[in-house]
Amino acid sequence: MNARRVCRFLGLLAAFAAGLVPALASAQGAASAWPARPIRLVVPFVAGGGADVAARLIAAKLQMQLGQQVVVDNKPGGNTLIGAQELMKAPPDGYTLLWSIDQTFVLNPSLYNRLPYDPRKDFTPVALAITSPTAVIARTQAGSVGDVHELVKRARAEPGKINIGAAAILSQMALEEFNRSAGIEITRVPYKGSAEVAQATIAGDIDAAFDGMAPYVQFVKAGRAKILAVTSARRFSGLPDVPTLDELGYKGVDFSVWFGVVGPAGLPPEIAKRVSDGVDWAIRQPDVVEKLLVFGFEPAAQTSVSALKGRIDSDLVRYSPVIKKLGFKLD
The missing domain is CATH 3.40.190.150 (Bordetella uptake gene, domain 1)
Incomplete structure (x- = not known):
């Protein structure tokens, strides 16, 4: 590069820097004054x-x-x-x-x-x-599943005949991974929303649900539903006595x-x-x-x-x- 080109390059670089520094200063100033x-x-x-x-x-x-x-x-x-x-x-x-x-x-x-x-x-x-976390929920009436192990036992005895409701895509994913982890064939029954799943669970239209917990709070308080497990890596702080599926031996179901x-x-x-x-x-x-x-x-x-x-x-x-x-x- 000859001397003329070097001088031109340095001039362009100086001009760029002269414009860049105020711009950076302006951005930093706006951030420091935020929120105005x-x-x-x-x-x-x-x-x-x-x-x-x-x-x-x-x-x-x-x-x-x-x-x-x-x-x-x-x-x-x-x-x-x-x-x-x-x-x-x-x-x-x-x-x-x-x-x-x-x-x-x-x-x-x-x-x-x-x-x-x-x-x-x-x-x-x-x-x-x-x-x-997604929760595993069942009704409390006679004949419903008492815990997750019983749910798995029934599913193994009658492949494809146990029906589990789920609405949200994440809940449906959790159910499928539970099937894989437990080596069972539970039938996934999709619903449009959690309110429908909750009603079907309490009515006995399905055997249990994989769902969020909020729609079931009233039923749990009334003794009509029970939370069997949660799908998170650790226990839910609001239900410290409810185990995770991982604790129960069903690995990889962390949703x-x-x-x-x-x-x-x-x-x-x-x-x-x-x-x-x-x-x-x-x-x-x-x-x-x-x-x-x-x-x-x-x-x-x-x-x-x-x-x-x-x-x-x-x-x-x-x-x-x-x-x-x-x-x-x-x-």
């Missing part, structure tokens, strides 16, 4: 449901930590696709965040052939917030619903860290924990940015082959 106005938390669920209630509980505490109002904006529909796309329209300035379920990030990529987003590239993980907060791609790390710290504080407040347990939720053990990113990465790898095996598709 209310924050919108997009919730891709209808108002009043368990997911929405949990979001509002956390939003109320989060605004105490951040010093700005956190406004919940419900954008339900499309298996959370509508809410996810709403976030993608927002600038990465920390004033629009998304509260969402694992469905958005680790189930939809395998359920849709043409997903309008990339779960790894189009979002910034912020905080893993709460989890909820828990989780909710978390994400931002748009390019969200500054400083803002993500502040929100993550705020969420961690919020979910550990006694009044929040008490209310979450009613809906079958509990605080996540780890809530950091890296914890959520790691959960997304690991669940994408783990769930994809199970969904493919079961042939689930939504488009």
